Amino acid sequence: MRASVIRPSTPDGDEDREPEPTLQEMINIKLTESGEKERLKELLRERLIECGWRDELKAQCRAFAEKKGRNNITVDELVRTITPKGRTMVPDNVKAELLQRIRHFLTTTADRVA
Template sequence: MSKDSQMRAAINQKLIEMGERERLKELLRAKLVECGWKDQLKAHCKDVIREKGLEHVTVEDLVTEVTPKGRGRVQTLICSKTTQFCTLKQDLRLLK
């Protein structure tokens, strides 16, 4: 295990022990809803379904199509809000 992986694991474990990991995840969820991220991804899903047709799209298709856009949009929204959220994004990377 690399030093970076060990550090991430230690930080993740400490956040779990302190109950901060869940609090950070909830804060992020709330901010994503507040800034319209969830609604934008929902609209994108509807567009994909419209393009491919309901009978020709699977959940896996939607996940494959929407995941990159969702991840990219999260980074854009978080960093465009405040420095606090840029810091939160960096902290959340440690949780992966």
């Protein structure tokens, strides 16, 4: 008796294609290409400074560094510890304003494409 040979299946033409970008990736591409992403980042910086978020975050970093000892922490450790706190400290009105700007961008972009 001869043993059967197991051969790999014939590749489909679809396997060579890159996967379709997700909706989030497509939005990110449109925001970047149009320059809107940079404008939104600048708006976010301004709003966070205005509301005192930046100063509060600096204070949290200083307090953490003093607690652990300035020579006993790394930047990575500081970022890992402070980032979740910083995200929760972003005021809801700032988040809402950014979301509204993104929605407006998407609706005006969709109107031009359609």
